[in-house]
Amino acid sequence: MIIDHPLFGPRDASEFVYLGDASLMDRPDWKSETAAQDFHAYAYLRDNPAGPHRELWFHEGGDRSWLVITRDTVTHEITRVELARDVARKQRAPQ
Amino acid sequence: MTYSGFRVIREALRGDLGWGPAWRDADPKDHYDVVIVGGGGHGLATAHYLASRYGVTNVAVIEKGWIGGGNVGRNTTIIRSNYLLDGNEPFYEMSLKLWEGLEQDINYNAMVSQRGIINLIHSDAQRDAFIRRGNAMILNGADAELLDEAAMRREYPWLNYEDARFPIKGGLAQRRGGTVRHDAVAWGYARAADRRGVDIIQNCEVTGFRTKNGNCLGVDTSRGFIGAGKVGVAVAGNSSRVMALAGMRLPIESHVLQAFVTEGLKPILPGVITFGAGHFYVSQSDKGGLVFGGDIDGYNSYAQRGNLPVVEDVCEGGMAIMPMIGRARLLRMWGGIMDMSMDGSPIIDRTHIDGLYLNAGWCYGGFKATPASGLAFAHLLATNAPHDTAKAYRLNRFETGHMIDEKGMGNQPNLH
Numbered sequence: 270m271i272i273d274h275p276l277f278g279p280r281d282a283s284e285f286v287y288l289g290d291a292s293l294m295d296r297p298d299w300k301s302e303t304a305a306q307d308f309h310a311y312a313y314l315r316d317n318p319a320g321p322h323r324e325l326w327f328h329e330g331g332d333r334s335w336l337v338i339t340r341d342t343v344t345h346e347i348t349r350v351e352l353a354r355d356v357a358r359k360q361r362a363p364q
Numbered sequence: 365m366t367y368s369g370f371r372v373i374r375e376a377l378r379g380d381l382g383w384g385p386a387w388r389d390a391d392p393k394d395h396y397d398v399v400i401v402g403g404g405g406h407g408l409a410t411a412h413y414l415a416s417r418y419g420v421t422n423v424a425v426i427e428k429g430w431i432g433g434g435n436v437g438r439n440t441t442i443i444r445s446n447y448l449l450d451g452n453e454p455f456y457e458m459s460l461k462l463w464e465g466l467e468q469d470i471n472y473n474a475m476v477s478q479r480g481i482i483n484l485i486h487s488d489a490q491r492d493a494f495i496r497r498g499n500a501m502i503l504n505g506a507d508a509e510l511l512d513e514a515a516m517r518r519e520y521p522w523l524n525y526e527d528a529r530f531p532i533k534g535g536l537a538q539r540r541g542g543t544v545r546h547d548a549v550a551w552g553y554a555r556a557a558d559r560r561g562v563d564i565i566q567n568c569e570v571t572g573f574r575t576k577n578g579n580c581l582g583v584d585t586s587r588g589f590i591g592a593g594k595v596g597v598a599v600a601g602n603s604s605r606v607m608a609l610a611g612m613r614l615p616i617e618s619h620v621l622q623a624f625v626t627e628g629l630k631p632i633l634p635g636v637i638t639f640g641a642g643h644f645y646v647s648q649s650d651k652g653g654l655v656f657g658g659d660i661d662g663y664n665s666y667a668q669r670g671n672l673p674v675v676e677d678v679c680e681g682g683m684a685i686m687p688m689i690g691r692a693r694l695l696r697m698w699g700g701i702m703d704m705s706m707d708g709s710p711i712i713d714r715t716h717i718d719g720l721y722l723n724a725g726w727c728y729g730g731f732k733a734t735p736a737s738g739l740a741f742a743h744l745l746a747t748n749a750p751h752d753t754a755k756a757y758r759l760n761r762f763e764t765g766h767m768i769d770e771k772g773m774g775n776q777p778n779l780h
């Protein structure tokens with residue numbers, strides 16, 4: 270697989286380390302009444318789809334940036350690569 | 365028809381005209397006591413033990429493709445019970461005992477070969493860890509034997525003992541481990557279940573579960589609705605997809621694991637060898653090919669094929685312990701989809717829907733577990749209570765903190 274890094278262009282996937290579903294960026298609120306159940310779901314349960322999947326990759330053999338990659342788990346085709354910090358900023362921006 | 369040596373000779377003299385199909389290709393009935401989703405090793409074994417040990421014969425195994433076309437046909441055929449933790453070892457030791465009696469039980473030559481498995485030791489710390497593991501195995505009724513370097517050299521003189529980075533200092537042997545002809549496991553269990561009246565229904569994909577007031581009434585399939593008293597799901601890498609039809613999210617990620625086989629060679633490798641410093645395991649098939657594998661690719665995948673970096677990594681592992689493997693040509697490689705759980709251990713449990721049961725999370729250790737998984741799942745389906753050896757394999761253990769993390773990696777499925 271070739272990952273088209275937003276800053277470096279196409280890089281071999283072996284430079285990267287896989288973490289998992291990009292939902293791991295959305296930590297539940299620890300002050301919530303349902304925090305125990307929320308953290309169980311956050312830490313252990315996964316959608317695990319066959320098809321497009323948003324996931325976190327770490328450019329360990331490069332600039333050590335975190336990426337959010339949209340990849341098809343059936344074909345391994347990568348359709349979108351974003352810097353995780355951009356995704357996080359967008360999520361946290363006031364609506 | 366019972367298979368026997370006498371039957372082989374008789375058929376040979378009569379032009380082999382008396383052999384019939386090993387099982388019926390059944391059409392679905394309207395209702396079964398138990399419907400098992402997934403015609404792989406675990407599903408077929410479950411049907412066999414339901415019929416033979418628990419007297420439940422009104423059973424259907426439904427399979428979206430053909431039986432034995434998934435992971436039971438895509439593994440490296442190794443059987444062993446060299447686990448450390450209490451939640452695992454009694455279960456896998458029961459599995460090994462079932463393998464030992466399997467061929468008589470199902471009247472099928474599954475080529476169970478207890479040729480022994482040796483985990484190589486490369487450092488003092490690793491020897492300490494393997495002594496502990498060996499003792500845990502012995503405490504649970506399994507066999508384990510610590511080999512020093514001299515003993516290893518007697519058995520495997522051609523291993524790369526002098527490797528500067530990973531010298532071989534000994535091994536932990538389990539003599540009762542070995543290999544089994546993987547396809548024969550699927551076919552043998554299918555035939556044994558069929559002979560007791562189980563319907564094996566192929567090309568029948570589950571499209572939904574019908575429930576009423578929290579009870580499972582049956583499954584919608586590509587061949588119509590099939591009613592069921594109980595439904596058991598054993599679909600390995602597709603567990604998340606199938607259980608999503610019942611509204612469940614599982615503690616599972618699907619990952620691709622590759623395996624490899626070389627051209628046929630003269631006998632050189634009498635048992636199973638595993639590399640202790642990287643991830644590489646190898647045996648020699650009866651046809652002569654070296655069958656080997658290593659790590660999963662490490663990213664979510666349903667593709668049944670992997671990528672080249674892991675091929676390179678596996679081959680480096682092979683070259684580290686047996687440099688002569690570099691002279692062998694690779695004949696085939698393939699991938700299977702592993703249901704990697706969050707602690708590296710399986711799940712055999714009820715679900716929040718009454719009458720719907722789950723058998724999943726086998727990671728890349730499902731083949732060796734086939735008989736015990738079938739027996740424990742049959743026990744759960746028949747009695748609604750977990751089998752003694754499978755009590756730890758609960759779905760809610762991630763909520764209660766009772767993880768069975770053999771490798772100590774935490775909730776990171778691609779590291780188990």
